[in-house]
Amino acid sequence: MGLFSHYFPNVADSIPSFVQATWETIYMTAVTAIIAGVFGIFIGVLLVITGPDGIAKQSTFYTILDKIVNIFRSIPFIIMLAVIAPFTRIIVGTSIGTIAAIVPLIVSTTPFYARQIQNALLDVDEGIIEAAQAMGSSNLAIIFRVYLKEGLPAIIRSSVVVLISLIGLTAMAGTVGGGGLGNLAIMTGYQRFENDVTIMSMIIILVIVFIIQIIGDILAKKTDHENIN
Amino acid sequence: MAQVELKNIDVTFKQKHQSIKAVSDVSLSIEKGDIFGIVGYSGAGKSTLVRVVNRLQEPSSGEVIINGENIEKVSGSELRSVRRKIGIIFQHFNLMNARTIANNVEYPLLGTGVSKKDRKAKSERLLKLVGLYDKKDYYPSQLSGGQKQRVAIARALASDPEILISDEATSALDPKTTQSILRLLQKLNKDLNLTILLITHEMDAVKSVCNKVAVMDSGKVVEKGSLLSVFSNPQNDLTRDFIETTNQIKPALRVLSHQKDFVNYDDRRLVELQYTGDTTSNPVIIELFEKFNVTANIIFGNVEFIQGVPLGHLIVTLNGSDDGIKKAKDYLHDQEIQVYNIDLAKVREQEALEEKEEA
Numbered sequence: 001m002g003l004f005s006h007y008f009p010n011v012a013d014s015i016p017s018f019v020q021a022t023w024e025t026i027y028m029t030a031v032t033a034i035i036a037g038v039f040g041i042f043i044g045v046l047l048v049i050t051g052p053d054g055i056a057k058q059s060t061f062y063t064i065l066d067k068i069v070n071i072f073r074s075i076p077f078i079i080m081l082a083v084i085a086p087f088t089r090i091i092v093g094t095s096i097g098t099i100a101a102i103v104p105l106i107v108s109t110t111p112f113y114a115r116q117i118q119n120a121l122l123d124v125d126e127g128i129i130e131a132a133q134a135m136g137s138s139n140l141a142i143i144f145r146v147y148l149k150e151g152l153p154a155i156i157r158s159s160v161v162v163l164i165s166l167i168g169l170t171a172m173a174g175t176v177g178g179g180g181l182g183n184l185a186i187m188t189g190y191q192r193f194e195n196d197v198t199i200m201s202m203i204i205i206l207v208i209v210f211i212i213q214i215i216g217d218i219l220a221k222k223t224d225h226e227n228i229n
Numbered sequence: 230m231a232q233v234e235l236k237n238i239d240v241t242f243k244q245k246h247q248s249i250k251a252v253s254d255v256s257l258s259i260e261k262g263d264i265f266g267i268v269g270y271s272g273a274g275k276s277t278l279v280r281v282v283n284r285l286q287e288p289s290s291g292e293v294i295i296n297g298e299n300i301e302k303v304s305g306s307e308l309r310s311v312r313r314k315i316g317i318i319f320q321h322f323n324l325m326n327a328r329t330i331a332n333n334v335e336y337p338l339l340g341t342g343v344s345k346k347d348r349k350a351k352s353e354r355l356l357k358l359v360g361l362y363d364k365k366d367y368y369p370s371q372l373s374g375g376q377k378q379r380v381a382i383a384r385a386l387a388s389d390p391e392i393l394i395s396d397e398a399t400s401a402l403d404p405k406t407t408q409s410i411l412r413l414l415q416k417l418n419k420d421l422n423l424t425i426l427l428i429t430h431e432m433d434a435v436k437s438v439c440n441k442v443a444v445m446d447s448g449k450v451v452e453k454g455s456l457l458s459v460f461s462n463p464q465n466d467l468t469r470d471f472i473e474t475t476n477q478i479k480p481a482l483r484v485l486s487h488q489k490d491f492v493n494y495d496d497r498r499l500v501e502l503q504y505t506g507d508t509t510s511n512p513v514i515i516e517l518f519e520k521f522n523v524t525a526n527i528i529f530g531n532v533e534f535i536q537g538v539p540l541g542h543l544i545v546t547l548n549g550s551d552d553g554i555k556k557a558k559d560y561l562h563d564q565e566i567q568v569y570n571i572d573l574a575k576v577r578e579q580e581a582l583e584e585k586e587e588a
Contacts, residue, residue, distance in 0.1 A: 225326050
């Protein structure tokens with residue numbers, strides 16, 4: 001402990017706030033990931049099946065959805081936080097705090113994830129979709145038994161990318177009192193010149209990112225039977 | 230009653246400024262138990278046409294009648310059950326990479342109320358049928374092209390189809406594997422009384438398994454009939470081109486056209502004889518000598534069996550008096566042997582023309 005408190009004096013003094021901040025980051029990330037994950041997959045699937053060459057082609061619907069996704073993807077998160085604050089207040093009753101940060105996180109992450117899902121599913125061989133149609137599969141069966149199953153390795157890889165970028169976004173949640181490691185690094189580490197706090201925050205975030213990356217790689221490899229050799 | 234009846238099928242693809250007619254006024258009648266070949270170069274509209282049969286492609290006009298039922302208006306679950314009765318195999322196999330071989334074969338049965346146990350039993354039986362039972366827990370990426378196509382065949386058979394469409398299924402395979410897949414199709418045709426629609430650009434494949442054939446060019450069927458009648462008496466130039474790819478007559482003529490002994494041969498004396506079936510058994514060559522004092526020297530011969538009937542081509546030189554040769558030709562004609570004069574100068578011209586086109 002001696003060496004640790006020598007190099008990280010301020011960290012050693014504020015272990016509980018690190019535990020708290022880490023928990024907040026994980027909490028924001030996990031809740032957002034689950035909700036944005038469901039919405040993102042849903043919208044991504046809609047984009048694929050209604051899009052050009054989709055199994056349920058709906059040109060007008062696709063064009064509108066496509067534009068909405070593009071617009072929401074283009075808004076920087078820090079501005080999104082402010083812009084949707086009134087909406088956040090309606091939904092969760094407050095526009096300040098960890099819960100309040102989750103609403104803009106979802107709004108920002110969903111279109112990004114939807115686009116990633118769309119790209120992952122578009123990579124599924126059209127011939128396989130055609131074969132499934134020829135075998136009498138309904139559109140719903142094609143979504144669940146073909147698209148989501150054949151696209152799973154690509155979905156996992158995209159999910160890792162989105163999850164890591166989501167952790168990046170949670171760092172900004174501090175601006176609305178959302179807490180988390182990003183907030184700790186800026187408010188305590190940067191603004192009070194406690195550099196060791198900044199660095200320790202970074203290290204913890206890196207560890208979380210590495211863990212996600214490693215788990216993602218293992219899962220992707222396990223589900224990918226296309227590139228075995 | 231025909232099993233598949235296509236009546237005046239048109240398929241037009243509309244693009245922004247133009248419309249492309251992929252299939253134009255095609256009518257075909259496929260009987261139960263047929264192995265019906267549809268042959269044509271790529272872009273002839275073959276694949277579009279067969280997709281009309283299971284309505285993966287909507288025809289712009291025309292009727293599709295399967296087992297007496299017009300499937301033009303069926304939709305939703307009804308259409309899906311029509312599709313289950315039509316198996317299809319593809320050039321690139323289109324197996325699902327995320328599923329094992331056994332699960333691929335079981336796929337068509339998912340959601341049809343067949344129990345897991347029955348699905349497993351069926352996939353195992355079908356994999357035995359195509360000779361890949363020992364690979365049932367493998368994934369498609371671990372198999373060779375020929376093995377993948379066998380799995381695709383097993384999968385196509387899982388829902389007990391009455392019709393199997395083979396869409397260029399052997400085009401990505403080497404000649405030996407092609408033959409083994411064709412033999413498998415032939416066996417299924419015989420054992421299961423499965424009607425097969427064989428789409429291909431390889432006339433060899435048609436020749437080895439089909440009993441009927443239709444030749445397509447630019448969306449139209451230019452010739453159709455029984456394999457033997459089309460092979461023994463082709464009417465269309467394209468059909469002739471396709472038939473030439475399956476025998477050695479054209480290359481043989483080209484070799485002759487450059488040989489000193491034949492370069493200036495009188496085209497009335499250098500002839501190609503074509504005969505079918507029974508006529509083969511008559512010793513005509515000897516008869517020509519006995520009856521007309523004409524000797525026939527065989528330069529090249531090609532005999533093949535089309536649906537079990539021999540179809541022969543002989544290139545011969547006839548030697549004798551002018552009158553004798555004329556009478557000999559008439560006699561051959563009476564024996565139902567077709568006689569074509571060979572003009573080697575024309576063969577050379579043709580060859581030069583083709584070389585120019587390729588360059």
